[in-house]
Amino acid sequence: xxxxxxxxxxxxxxxxxxxxxxxxxxxxxxxxxxxxxxxxxxxxxxxxxxxxxxxxxxxxxxxxxxxxxxxxxxxxxxxxxxxxxxxxxxxxxxxxxxxxxxxxxxxxxxxxxxxxxxxxxxxxxxxxxxxxxxxxxxxxxxxxxxxxxxxxxxxxxxxxxxxxxxxxxxxxxxxxxxxxxxxxxxxxxxxxxxxxxxxxxxxxxxxxxxxxxxxxxxxxxxxxxxxxxxxxxxxxxxxxxxxxxxxxxxxxxxxxxxxxxxxxxxxxxxxxxxxxxxxxxxxxxxxxxxxxxxxxxxxxxxxxxxxxxxxxxxxxxxxxxxxxxxxxxxxxxxxxxxxxxxxxxxxxxxxxxxxxxxxxxxxxxxxxxxxxxxxxxxxxxxxxxxxxxxxxxxxxxxxxxxxxxxxxxxxxxxxxxxxxxxxxxxxxxxxxxxxxxxxx
Numbered sequence: 010x011x012x013x014x015x016x017x018x019x020x021x022x023x024x025x026x027x028x029x030x031x032x033x034x035x036x037x038x039x040x041x042x043x044x045x046x047x048x049x050x051x052x053x054x055x056x057x058x059x060x061x062x063x064x065x066x067x068x069x070x071x072x073x074x075x076x077x078x079x080x081x082x083x084x085x086x087x088x089x090x091x092x093x094x095x096x097x098x099x100x101x102x103x104x105x106x107x108x109x110x111x112x113x114x115x116x117x118x119x120x121x122x123x124x125x126x127x128x129x130x131x132x133x134x135x136x137x138x139x140x141x142x143x144x145x146x147x148x149x150x151x152x153x154x155x156x157x158x159x160x161x162x163x164x165x166x167x168x169x170x171x172x173x174x175x176x177x178x179x180x181x182x183x184x185x186x187x188x189x190x191x192x193x194x195x196x197x198x199x200x201x202x203x204x205x206x207x208x209x210x211x212x213x214x215x216x217x218x219x220x221x222x223x224x225x226x227x228x229x230x231x232x233x234x235x236x237x238x239x240x241x242x243x244x245x246x247x248x249x250x251x252x253x254x255x256x257x258x259x260x261x262x263x264x265x266x267x268x269x270x271x272x273x274x275x276x277x278x279x280x281x282x283x284x285x286x287x288x289x290x291x292x293x294x295x296x297x298x299x300x301x302x303x304x305x306x307x308x309x310x311x312x313x314x315x316x317x318x319x320x321x322x323x324x325x326x327x328x329x330x331x332x333x334x335x336x337x338x339x340x341x342x343x344x345x346x347x348x349x350x351x352x353x354x355x356x357x358x359x360x361x362x363x364x365x366x367x368x369x370x371x372x373x374x375x376x377x378x379x380x381x382x383x384x385x386x387x388x389x390x391x392x393x394x395x396x397x398x399x400x401x402x403x404x405x406x407x408x409x410x411x412x413x414x415x416x417x418x419x420x421x422x423x424x425x426x427x428x429x430x431x432x433x434x435x436x437x438x439x440x441x442x443x444x445x446x447x448x449x
Contacts, residue, residue, distance in 0.1 A: 083445035088115035089435030123169035208258040217249040241294040302329035310351030363390040382426040386413035
């Protein structure tokens with residue numbers, strides 16, 4: 010049966026099952042394309058045997074992976090939109106830990122940077138939306154917090170005390186106290202908000218309003234009765250969606266899908282701040298420029314150093330490169346079919362792009378300006394996340410119901426950037442978040 014799985018799409022023989030083939034990742038093509046569910050299940054089991062054999066033949070054992078302390082834990086949390094569940098994957102042992110039942114249509118996931126908690130937004134189409142709280146030490150649900158209609162996104166403040174939930178059905182943002190597990194207040198946004206970001210300095214919250222074609226900029230206040238104050242609304246960005254805020258909190262960039270552009274906006278700094286007194290930074294929010302990119306920009310991926318932003322142009326099969334200091338587009342390049350999500354490595358050298366239309370992940374060398382690798386995945390990869398050590402990239406495969414685990418480093422001619430394994434998820438996996446910590 011293992012040979013049948015491999016031969017379903019590739020005419021190979023038993024003699025051709027060399028160590029090079031076993032570690033090349035080609036076996037990943039067949040597993041997600043088999044029409045019969047029973048055969049697909051057996052093939053997934055067989056894939057594990059193939060991966061084990063590849064370790065045996067090449068000597069590529071777990072010494073290529075980080076050495077973990079006995080009390081180290083790391084998990085991935087995947088929101089399965091079609092199953093009303095969250096899949097928990099153990100990233101130390103690379104296996105399924107458990108599946109948690111949450112609310113209806115879990116849509117987004119966020120981790121608390123200072124507490125061992127994860128928050129899941131449940132759209133609940135026929136009822137009030139909720140946020141499920143997961144204790145990551147026990148991987149059990151500990152609370153459910155009610156918000157407003159059709160919540161779609163969540164962001165956690167840098168101090169881990171509050172969370173902000175975007176309610177697309179009520180054009181509002183809920184401010185949640187994560188200590189008391191309750192909604193503190195609700196602030197109005199523009200029409201059909203779809204994305205939000207908290208500035209790294211914790212002073213500003215930015216919301217993109219897709220239907221209105223604008224962004225709402227709030228000042229975050231240390232006041233439980235009035236935790237947010239609307240500071241500015243800036244339009245001219247039809248189909249506003251994905252957001253990226255620079256590490257110094259000086260600018261926000263927004264994808265504008267209708268005009269095939271990205272809007273750059275200067276964020277107001279506090280009047281008594283160092284940026285204003287010493288560097289002459291502005292004390293008001295203002296649009297800087299509208300940058301032409303590829304067709305239908307849907308996601309912005311920023312380098313950790315903030316120097317460049319890469320735009321996934323879904324209908325252009327391309328990425329656009331933006332220099333954030335100069336607010337200029339350096340170029341637009343073909344990347345793959347229907348790119349939907351991007352992520353840049355911690356060392357700022359490699360951009361990873363999920364190609365929804367071709368079941369692949371592209372690794373793009375930023376400094377060289379060229380494609381390094383194209384890795385086959387499950388069907389319709391969307392969201393991406395790195396493990397904490399950065400040695401593996403996780404991609405949620407929305408149509409095949411699994412998570413592709415990809416090696417991010419090329420060790421030798423046999424073990425390059427390739428599909429390492431597939432781990433199970435649920436129906437229509439979407440958002441993914443990774444949390445690591447030490448048990449006390």
